[in-house]
Amino acid sequence: MEKRGRVKRHSCQICQASFTRNAYLKRHLQTHSGEKPFSCEICGTAFLRKSTLNSHIRTHTGEKPFSCDVCAFSFSQKSTLKTHMRTHISETLYSSDGVCRSFPPSLMDVKEKPHSCQTCGSSFAVISALKRHMQTHSGEKPHHCEACGSSFSDISNLRKHLITHSSEKLHSCEVCGSSFSVKSALIRHVRIHTGEKPHSCKTCGAAFAEVSYLKRHMLTHSGVKPFFCELCQSSFSDKSAMIKHMRRHTGEKPYCCELCGSAFSYSSVLKNHMRTHTGEKPFSCEICGSSFSLNSSMVKHMRTHTGEKPYCCELCGSSFIDKSGMIKHVRTHTGEKPYSCELCGSSFSQSSSLQIHMRRHTGEKPFSCQECGSSFKAKSHLKMHLRTHTGEKPYNCDLCGSSFSQSSTLKKHMAAHTKDKPQFSEMR
Structure with a gap:
């Protein structure tokens, strides 16, 4: 009954x-x-x-x-x-009497993962989770934002996104003044300033600012790479990484700057570029207070304080604070000059040298002196010229104390000291 x-x-x-x-x-x-x-x-x-x-x-x-x-x-x-x-669940969570000592009783109904992905083998406790996971392989994003057209695989992500269209941004960063619609976005942003990385990998100890980065990293330990590039056969653990990789082959640059029209292959590069317009420099040096638009620039700057030079030349042992500096240096040994002028065929070891050279053909002199109006092809030439106005002489002779405005003048002066020294045969 x-x-x-x-x-x-x-x-x-x-x-x-x-x-x-x-x-x-x-x-x-x-x-x-x-x-x-x-x-x-x-x-x-x-x-x-x-x-x-x-x-x-x-x-x-x-x-x-x-x-x-x-x-x-x-x-x-x-x-x-x-x-x-x-x-x-895969961990040993039960004691000898069969009672779960790690989970509260209300959560002991989570033992099985009967629903498996036939593509990568991942298993799930509920079929809805498997369906959401399958969208990472298919690329399907059925949930669309009516305001901007962005699409999402999960409706919860669409709901979070919709908040970004709200005009109200009640949560502000006390460091740089950036404001956000949701507090969680502010918390993630503040980690840019603090460097906090609260999510750690239990396998290798690597730390991450966001849990999504940790989840992506964990795939590197599983060894599962179900996504393949059809052009070069490189394999990837998630589809988004493969899509980014494909842009190396196609040259696609889907992210455009609305201010100057520059296009980029990755959203992160566009985000960094935007700071050249806004002047935002969220990364600060704790030692001297200098601020930078990129975290990598701050890391490089810190080495000027610590003296660290982790990149070494295998040919002569010279060390450098960044990899690009070492690569430029190695070309002084190899003689490599990969940057060529299309007008006269001259070649250069550095792209900046080619840019300066091209101004000989175009006549462009973009660097102007505010004191007298003289203009120059290179910023370094303007810097040297300004010393004629300021009287600055930063290059000093250790032997006699004479000072000079240019390093080349100091070198010539030092040669005069060498010439004046008596030779060893004269001293006998």
């Missing part, structure tokens, strides 16, 4: 669904009417249920109240924590 509490007396006249309580029926009817009585005060998004609104609010506050007892990762929703716990 069916229990009294299980009888579904309340039916929907639209779709015939039935419910045990009238309150459940009322809530269900809102799915037909489109009524969404619970609105977010921050971005205006409306929801059918208050619990859904509460979960949504966490995308603004960054609150993650559900923590994993195994690895301390935290999540904004309990369902996401349950899904995450399945990643620990």
Whole structure:
């Protein structure tokens, strides 16, 4: 006999669904009417249920109240924590009495991963997760943003993206003033300044600023590389890496600067380029306060303080603070001059030398003196010229104390000292 509490007396006249309580029926009817009585005060998004609104609010506050007892990762929703716990199933989590000592009792229903990907072998506990995963292989992105046309494989990512179109950016960076629609984006941005990398690989210790970077890195340990380049047979662990690689062959540059029209193969390069327009320099040297638009530039600068020169020439042992400096130096040994002038055939070891040379043909002199109006082909020539106005003489003779405005003049002067020295045969 069916229990009294299980009888579904309340039916929907639209779709015939039935419910045990009238309150459940009322809530269900809102799915037909489109009524969404619970609105977010921050971005205006409306929801059918208050619990859904509460979960949504966490995308603004960054609150993650559900923590994993195994690895301390935290999540904004309990369902996401349950899904995450399945990643620990392969570990030895049970004691001799068969009781799970790592998971709380409410999460002990996460043992099996019966749904497997036939492409790469990954397995999942629920079929919906497998379907989402399959989109990483197919490239399918069924969820589209009506505002800008961007597409996403997961609807949750589309929802996060939609917030970027909101005019309100309530979360500001105290270091550089950049503002963000959601607090989580601000937290990730601040790591650019602090250098914090809270997500670590348990296999090799590599640390990352974002968990998505860690997940991508973990594939390098699995050895699985299901994506192949049809042109050179290079293999990749994820499809996005293969797509980026293909641009080396095709020359495609899909990311364009709206200010100057420059095009780039990668979004990260466009992001770096934009700083040349905005003047943003988020990377600061803790020693002297110099700021830089690129993290790599700051790392290189730091070596001027530490004296570190990690790149060594195998031919003469000279060391350099960056790889490009070493490559330029090696050409002094090999005589290689890969940069050629299309007009006269002259070749150069450095691209900057070719650029200066081309100005001989064009007559261009882009560097002007603000004192007298003289113009020069190279910035270094302007720098030397300015010393005629300032009287600066930065090159000093260690033997007699004379100072000079140019290094070449100091070299000539030093030769005079060498000539004045008595030869060894004269001293006998």
